Amino acid sequence: MLRPRYGDVTDRRVALDYARSVLGRPFDTVFNSDDDSAIYCAELVRNALARMPHPIDVPTRTVLGREIVLPDVLRKVPEVETVWSTGGTFAGNMASHWPQAAAGIACAAAAAAAAGPLAGMAGFVLGTAGATLVGDVADPTLRRYLVHWWRDR
Numbered sequence: 774m775l776r777p778r779y780g781d782v783t784d785r786r787v788a789l790d791y792a793r794s795v796l797g798r799p800f801d802t803v804f805n806s807d808d809d810s811a812i813y814c815a816e817l818v819r820n821a822l823a824r825m826p827h828p829i830d831v832p833t834r835t836v837l838g839r840e841i842v843l844p845d846v847l848r849k850v851p852e853v854e855t856v857w858s859t860g861g862t863f864a865g866n867m868a869s870h871w872p873q874a875a876a877g878i879a880c881a882a883a884a885a886a887a888a889g890p891l892a893g894m895a896g897f898v899l900g901t902a903g904a905t906l907v908g909d910v911a912d913p914t915l916r917r918y919l920v921h922w923w924r925d926r
Contacts, residue, residue: 774857775847780827788821795820802894804841806833815842829853877901 779785801811809820819831819842829852833840847853880900885893 774855776854776856777822777829778852778854780825784825784827787825791821791824792817800898804836804839806840806842815844815847818842818847874901 777784777788779788795809795812795817798809799811801809801813801816803811804813804816805811806816806819809816812820815831819833822829822831829850831842831850831853832846833842834846835841836843848855848858877897877900881893881897884896
């Protein structure tokens with residue numbers, strides 16, 4: 774869990790206002806960081822932090838010719854504090870969640886067989902997200918941490 778080191782209260786308000794302003798926008802399936810008409814998770818964080826009066830710069834990386842924000846990059850930004858971590862990396866954590874990947878693959882195969890490749894992609898996303906949500910809610914360590922964080926904030 775990461776927390777930006779805000780310059781002041783206005784930074785927090787501006788970042789939250791931006792995040793609220795993009796609620797309901799579609800997921801950016803092509804990871805286009807230059808256009809926030811559709812948005813993905815790390816892009817939302819980078820854009821919110823960049824709009825603050827005391828902006829925090831989150832670098833991008835070139836992947837397949839496109840500048841994108843990778844979640845692991847956020848952990849390396851000096852103005853962002855790690856307040857809780859399992860010590861893993863994004864890729865390592867995803868690899869360790871084979872049940873979620875299996876659910877995503879199963880949903881993708883079923884959806885693709887029923888309605889074609891686009892439905893298969895949607896099936897993978899929904900299957901993986903559903904399995905991840907079930908796993909995260911069931912994880913007692915994370916749940917215990919979130920309860921303490923909420924109570925102590």
